[in-house]
Amino acid sequence: MQALRNGSTPTSASSSHGTESRGTESHGTEGTLHADLVVATDGRHSVLRRAAGLQPTDYPVPFDTWWFKLPRHASEKGAVAGIVPAFRDGEAMIALFRDDYYQMGYLAPKGDSARIRSEGVERFRERVAALRPDLADRVASIRSLDDLHWLDVRLDRLRRWYVDGLLCIGDAAHAMSPVGGVGINLAIQDAVAAASLLAPALLSGHVGVQELAAVERRRRMPTIVVQTVQRIMHRAVFVPLFAGRTPGPPPALLFVLRHAPVARRILPRLIAFGPRPEHAPGFARR
The missing domain is CATH 3.30.70 (Alpha-Beta Plaits)
Structure with a gap:
């Protein structure tokens, strides 16, 4: 989570003039930080998204x-x-x-x-x-x-990733299953997209919900694609496994991999880079 110091317990309140974040330090001192934007990166049990009233849709995990x-x-x-x-x-x-x-x-x-x-x-x-x-x-x-x-593995996705003055990214916006090991990839790509899309507004001193919605629009599709694949893998591999049946990849996937060599090259790239790779903006490059 950005805009709060380590060791603090955060809450947030948003307005058209930015976000006010209140925190209690580990030694008990209370403080308030004012920011044009708070970016919630505090994980699948995000305190900030809960304080903002943002509700996720949960999917079963076995x-x-x-x-x-x-x-x-x-x-x-x-x-x-x-x-x-x-x-x-x-x-x-x-x-x-x-x-x-x-x-x-x-x-x-x-x-x-x-x-x-x-x-x-x-x-x-x-x-x-x-x-x-x-x-x-x-x-x-x-x-x-x-x-x-x-x-405690969770698979969920916020119905909306933002309110005025607050944006959720990474696991705070979409908790991922460990299947494929891609959760960190998506979180970093969220951050890169947010930096690219929000930098002009932050420099101007005003970040509105339109800019926050643009970040969600860009990152929602790859999140849905990856989570859909994970849900399929849960049903095809892990549910049968824990029920005592021998698991295996979906037959359709095996057919494609055996008969379409190009798929064997594309699939690893899809896992590594995701459906929508992001590239660091020019101002972040050396």
């Missing part, structure tokens, strides 16, 4: 995610940012390659967090080793359940 790290040896192959999924007997896990570690995500049916906690860290290590035997030699690095970060 799982939550337990994030953790495992060491990655220098000799191990795989490009940084690569993603490797693993499936086994109603369980799933993804591994994202980083420079010297794997960012791991264990996907559990929604509502199973209490059961997983009750089973303890040793049982969790066993699950990881069974899904990725090649990484079993390092599961001891999960010292306790405190090394895990539980994410």
Whole structure:
């Protein structure tokens, strides 16, 4: 979230003259900041969007995610940012390659967090080793359940992303599923689009709802496309998986990938860059 200092608890009020943001610092001091615009980037549980009365449309998600790290040896192959999924007997896990570690995500049916906690860290290590035997030699690095970060996965989208003086972008406007690992891509693209479209109005000292609506119009289509693909993947892969059935990609997708080589080149680019790539405006380039 912009226009508030770290450690503050924000609320906001909008008017035709800008936005007044009130916050309480961690040491208890209250303060007020005035801004032409507040940009809410405070995530899927956004305090600002709730204070502004902006309502999201929620879509069902069949799982939550337990994030953790495992060491990655220098000799191990795989490009940084690569993603490797693993499936086994109603369980799933993804591994994202980083420079010297794997960012791991264990996907559990929604509502199973209490059961997983009750089973303890040793049982969790066993699950990881069974899904990725090649990484079993390092599961001891999960010292306790405190090394895990539980994410309540949400998939939602605001019906409107703005009010006068306030704009929501990223997860504050559209919480994404971890499927495809594209949430951060969309959030950064939202920010680039907002900078490009709002800079002239900010320089002039007046940002109206017309300018905020332009940001939403530009970014709504790619958000809908990506979330639709994620919803299809939820139904085609994860719902059958957690029901004990062997999951698989949609037949139509397999047919296209097998018989249209160009699709095999386009799909990775679509995941990496999204349906509408954004480019940094000239004033932000060195």
